[in-house]
Amino acid sequence: xxxxxxxxxxxxxxxxxxxPELKDSTDFNLTPAIALPVQxxxxxxxxxxxxxLSVFGTTFVTIFLAEIGDKTQLSTLLMSAESHSPWIVFVGxxxxxITTSLLGVLLGSWIASRLSAKTxxxxxxxxxLLISLMLFWDIFTSH
Amino acid sequence: MDxxxxxxxxxxxxxxxxxxxxxxxxxxxxxxxxxxxxxxxGAAGALLLTSLLGALAGGxxxxxxxxxxxxxxxxxxFAILAVRLLLFNxxxxxxxxxxx
Numbered sequence: 001x002x003x004x005x006x007x008x009x010x011x012x013x014x015x016x017x018x019x020p021e022l023k024d025s026t027d028f029n030l031t032p033a034i035a036l037p038v039q040x041x042x043x044x045x046x047x048x049x050x051x052x053l054s055v056f057g058t059t060f061v062t063i064f065l066a067e068i069g070d071k072t073q074l075s076t077l078l079m080s081a082e083s084h085s086p087w088i089v090f091v092g093x094x095x096x097x098i099t100t101s102l103l104g105v106l107l108g109s110w111i112a113s114r115l116s117a118k119t120x121x122x123x124x125x126x127x128x129l130l131i132s133l134m135l136f137w138d139i140f141t142s143h
Numbered sequence: 144m145d146x147x148x149x150x151x152x153x154x155x156x157x158x159x160x161x162x163x164x165x166x167x168x169x170x171x172x173x174x175x176x177x178x179x180x181x182x183x184x185g186a187a188g189a190l191l192l193t194s195l196l197g198a199l200a201g202g203x204x205x206x207x208x209x210x211x212x213x214x215x216x217x218x219x220x221f222a223i224l225a226v227r228l229l230l231f232n233x234x235x236x237x238x239x240x241x242x243x
């Protein structure tokens with residue numbers, strides 16, 4: 001009987017003591033060490049531990065695939081085909097693309113600093129969904 | 144150095160990219176991640192590669208690559224990213240299980 005109930009009692013005490021201690025300021029030195037690692041593993045790890053490399057890769061691949069055959073590429077093709085110096089066209093368009101990417105990233109970071117994390121995530125999700133729908137629409141209307 | 148052509152191509156591409164879906168993607172992706180620099184390099188790199196392919200291959204790009212299929216892959220990819228973000232918002236603890 002005691003063996004069966006002891007673990008439950010211990011876990012009950014463990015949990016009951018954790019919650020009130022978070023509200024107390026006296027034992028504050030002890031509880032963050034116990035509570036925070038659990039929170040960071042659950043809530044932050046999918047997002048913060050997503051390495052810069054995987055972000056780079058995801059961004060690169062998705063934007064690359066989305067831009068193939070896009071109107072920007074087409075206008076670049078037309079200009080380089082009609083001009084006598086396609087490399088100048090490439091340099092000009094490369095500069096413009098870098099500028100617009102920079103503007104996009106700066107704008108995104110600035111907006112993110114003004115809104116709460118949840119709003120940012122929801123807006124980003126909605127925007128990406130819109131882009132996905134725009135791409136599907138592109139596919140079905142262009143051919 | 145044909146500055147006129149340089150300026151013309153810059154302006155044309157800039158105006159056509161402003162508010163284009165790749166810029167929207169850059170805005171959306173950089174807002175929520177901790178390394179906007181990675182998003183910038185990924186976006187700029189991808190755009191540079193596509194314009195380089197365009198400059199090199201000319202009109203043959205559309206014929207060599209199955210554009211519709213690539214766009215479909217990209218659309219699905221964006222949709223997956225969007226769904227992850229929207230689901231992650233509602234159930235933070237279950238994200239690792241719901242990620243496809």
